[in-house]
Every structure is written in C-alpha cells, then in structure tokens.
Amino acid sequence: MISLSEISLQQVVGKGYKSFWNFKGRYRVIKGGRGSKKSVTTALSIITNMMEFPLSNTLVIRKTFNTHKDSTWAQLKWASRRLGVAHLWHFKKSPLEAIYRPTGQKILFRGLDDPMSITSITVDMGYLCFCWFEEAYQVLKEDDFDKVDMSIRGEVPEGYYKQITVSFNPWNEKHWLKKRFFDEEDPDTLAITTTYKNNEFLDDADKKRFKWMKKNRPKRYKVEGNGDWGISEGAIYENWREEEFNPDKIAKLPGYKAVFGLDFGYRHDPSGFVAALVNPELKKLYIYDEHYEQAMTNSDIAEMLKRKGHAKERIIADSSEPKSIDEIYGHGINRIQGAEKGPDSINVGIQYLEQYEIIVHSYRCPNTAMELASYLWAQDKTGKFLQKPIDEFNHIMDALRYAMEQIRYGDNYTW
Structure with a gap:
C-alpha cells in the first residue's frame, strides 16, 4: 500500500x-x-x-x-x-x-x-x-x-x-x-x-496551440491564455464601451432621439429600465440611465419613473404583461405601451442592435455594463454556439430591445 x-x-x-x-x-x-x-x-x-x-x-x-x-x-x-x-x-x-x-x-x-x-x-x-x-x-x-x-x-x-x-x-x-x-x-x-x-x-502540441492562438486570436488568448478578465468567445454585443458623457449635450446634437424601455421582473428577477439617446444615421447609442431592482411592484416602478423624471416619456414595456402596463398607466405613467415584438423578436432585435456602437455611462449604468459584458449565445452540450441567447443577464438587454423598436420600425411603428 x-x-x-x-x-x-x-x-x-x-x-x-x-x-x-x-x-x-x-x-x-x-x-x-x-x-x-x-x-x-x-x-x-x-x-x-x-x-x-x-x-x-x-x-x-x-x-x-x-x-x-x-x-x-x-x-x-x-x-x-x-x-x-x-x-x-x-x-x-x-x-x-x-x-x-x-x-x-x-x-x-x-x-x-x-x-x-x-x-x-x-x-x-x-x-x-x-x-x-x-x-x-x-x-x-x-x-x-x-x-x-x-x-x-x-x-x-x-x-x-x-x-x-x-x-x-x-x-x-x-x-x-x-x-x-x-x-x-x-x-x-x-x-x-x-x-x-x-x-x-x-x-508540445498543446503549447503550439496556445502560440497559434496568441498570434491569430489575440482576444481569445488574453482570456484563455493569460487568464485575464474577459469573455473569449460567444459574446453577443462586442461593439460597446463605458464612457463618462453629458447626456444633455448629446441630446442637443442633431439626429439624436431619446428612447426608453422596461422589462418586468419580480421575486427572483430584477425589473430592468433603460434610457438611451440614439442616432440611427450615425448608428450610435448612448445609454445614460437605468434601474435594476428585484421585488418591485407596479406602483414601485411608477414611482421610480416619476422620481427619475421619466414619467412623461414614451416607455416601451414587455407586452407579455398587459396587466402590469395597465396598472403603471393608472399610476400616472400615461405614455407607457407594450412592445410589438413580432416573429423571432429576440434575434431580430439583437441583429439590429449589433449595427450600433453602444456607449454606456461609466458610473450611472453599472448594471447595463454588467449585462452587456455577460450576455452570451447559448451553447449545446458539445459547446457549439446556438442561434439564441442565454436566459441570463437579459433584463436591461430586453428593455433595450423594446426601447429600440420605435427606431427599428421607423414610420411604421404603431404609436
């Protein structure tokens, strides 16, 4: 022994x-x-x-x-x-x-x-x-x-x-x-x-693979080779960054429009709200406000929107909860409406957002940055990426898709 x-x-x-x-x-x-x-x-x-x-x-x-x-x-x-x-x-x-x-x-x-x-x-x-x-x-x-x-x-x-x-x-x-x-x-x-x-x-074969990765896949090597913080592959949104900016100045620039989105959560998932300034011609999107909180009632959400000064804005919310939309409307948020979604709305919305350069306010929107950094394509048991996102880190991501519907649909959007 x-x-x-x-x-x-x-x-x-x-x-x-x-x-x-x-x-x-x-x-x-x-x-x-x-x-x-x-x-x-x-x-x-x-x-x-x-x-x-x-x-x-x-x-x-x-x-x-x-x-x-x-x-x-x-x-x-x-x-x-x-x-x-x-x-x-x-x-x-x-x-x-x-x-x-x-x-x-x-x-x-x-x-x-x-x-x-x-x-x-x-x-x-x-x-x-x-x-x-x-x-x-x-x-x-x-x-x-x-x-x-x-x-x-x-x-x-x-x-x-x-x-x-x-x-x-x-x-x-x-x-x-x-x-x-x-x-x-x-x-x-x-x-x-x-x-x-x-x-x-x-x-030697293993070491050769890492050497190849360092030369040909430097972003992946940074994570898988050097062990640095980051996601090596599978990230849905890659063209984004954090930056401190003045939303009032951005709003005064020609071609920018404010959009607002809301995703409902409750006990286990947070409700996610996002406010952004978007320029469809320049394909730029500035995210300047957010809210991310669990166990919010509809009255809590309404009070949050009033407190943040967004009560009079057009807010596009998850249409799968019409009762919640009606209750929030009853609390004085009179321009809230449900998202239209449509066939394969998640992938269609993602594909549209991928065209944009996304700039996240560096200290106002930490949860938006967290979700953008963590939102991945799902994988099967073999590790192959699927054409659908994971069902995690998607509360503000969903709210952002809803907010952008009015831009994506343009003149055909139902007001």
Whole structure:
C-alpha cells in the first residue's frame, strides 16, 4: 500500500501552486486560463486533505447538479488514482458521492438548482470542513454563494480548519467574484491567477496551440491564455464601451432621439429600465440611465419613473404583461405601451442592435455594463454556439430591445 508520504507532490502536482496548496485561510480562490491545471490541482488537494484530517468531509458545488459526474466527480476519482490511493476510495454514482473507506468520510456533490439539498446538508461522521465551488463564474448571484458559505459553520477540532475553494475560468470584470475576492485585500483570502505556463505537463502540441492562438486570436488568448478578465468567445454585443458623457449635450446634437424601455421582473428577477439617446444615421447609442431592482411592484416602478423624471416619456414595456402596463398607466405613467415584438423578436432585435456602437455611462449604468459584458449565445452540450441567447443577464438587454423598436420600425411603428 502506497502512503502519501512516499509521493513527491512536485512530481504529482507540479510547480506553481505552492501558496495554493499550503494556504489555510477561509477562501482559496483561483482564476485560471485554459490548461492551467487549476481543477485537477484542487481535486488532488481535496483528496490529500481528506486523508490528512480523518474527521473532515467535503461539499462540492456546481450551478447544476447533473454536471458533476463528468467534471468534479471524475476529477476527484482521477486524483485518487494519481495519488496512488484509489483502492482506499469508493466513488458511487447513486447517490453521487465519494467515500474514504478507512473512516467513512464523504465527499458530497450538490447543485444550486436544488437549494434544499444544500441548506439541509448533514454528514454521517465528523465535520463539514471543506467546500469546492467549481466553475464559480456560473454562480450569478453572490447571495447563492453566501448561503453555502454560511452552511460551512460550527467549531472543528483543534488543528482542523474550514475552507472554501473557488475555481473558475476568467470571466468578465463585472462579475461579483472580482470585487469580492480580487479587488479587496483580506488576510483570510488567497486569490491567484494561473495560466497554461504553470502546467509543465502540457506537451508540445498543446503549447503550439496556445502560440497559434496568441498570434491569430489575440482576444481569445488574453482570456484563455493569460487568464485575464474577459469573455473569449460567444459574446453577443462586442461593439460597446463605458464612457463618462453629458447626456444633455448629446441630446442637443442633431439626429439624436431619446428612447426608453422596461422589462418586468419580480421575486427572483430584477425589473430592468433603460434610457438611451440614439442616432440611427450615425448608428450610435448612448445609454445614460437605468434601474435594476428585484421585488418591485407596479406602483414601485411608477414611482421610480416619476422620481427619475421619466414619467412623461414614451416607455416601451414587455407586452407579455398587459396587466402590469395597465396598472403603471393608472399610476400616472400615461405614455407607457407594450412592445410589438413580432416573429423571432429576440434575434431580430439583437441583429439590429449589433449595427450600433453602444456607449454606456461609466458610473450611472453599472448594471447595463454588467449585462452587456455577460450576455452570451447559448451553447449545446458539445459547446457549439446556438442561434439564441442565454436566459441570463437579459433584463436591461430586453428593455433595450423594446426601447429600440420605435427606431427599428421607423414610420411604421404603431404609436
């Protein structure tokens, strides 16, 4: 039987992860480009920690439960083989879990799509010490992370510690992960970025591919090669930027028209409102005001529009909620009306907006910038992009499409 003390971690794990491997603080956060060995190193460290601390258990989280089997579960099973201890572990498919045979310790797998399976979690023996959030960029709400964070609580035996590992591919800089872990210094947090250059196990063919990407796909290389913040591919809107500008001055320029859009949300989704100045001839669109808030009643929305000074403007709202439009109209927003939409309205509206250079006010409209940076084409199981957007980051994006209907339809728009 091979013990961990007989294994060279430098040979098994490789270089570039010493601080990650030895850190004992609450949050161990790793952002890495493609091929940076961040996930396999995390899996190796979890197997090692479980065997070093015989009263510890681990919870592994992904956005959706059914993605574990081919990712984290398989990676941890591989890690047990890599460390030469596979005979000491039992990886079960039903229920999906891993059991350390000598002690009965468990690695449990859960998805955020089943919140009750996380908040009510218990372990048969010992303590829940470790947690791994894999592909954490898919966790869109910081509150979802906080709920799991709070479940890793309680005292642990002397010499033990509790730790949450957060691993993800580079994502746009508007994501809460950047502000939470990379922008604010915290002695209880280790936040690092790794790249394929940290992976000495890559062969010449792998390295050649990255060299080709650097030369021929520099935008993609910046993200997947260097591990910088950003989206490498699949972004719906690319011709946009943030800028501080004076909307009053823009409005006085010839050819500009103000447009306003509203998308309804409630308990789980925010209501999204957007105000913009558009010049159809120059194909320029300045977004200068927004609102982004959950649990807004129709009276709340009406009061918000009055407070912002937009009560007398023509506002194009989601026509799938005529009752909401009528109620808001009844609160004094007399020029609100439903969007016409039409066949394949989402893709048609996106194609029209793609013609425009979009300038977002740099401090008035942070949520608009966040959605523009995060709005992607959906992918199938093989990773192929589909001709439809994801159903996320689309509240202000939908409001913007509604607002632009009157420009797109021109003289044929129904007033």
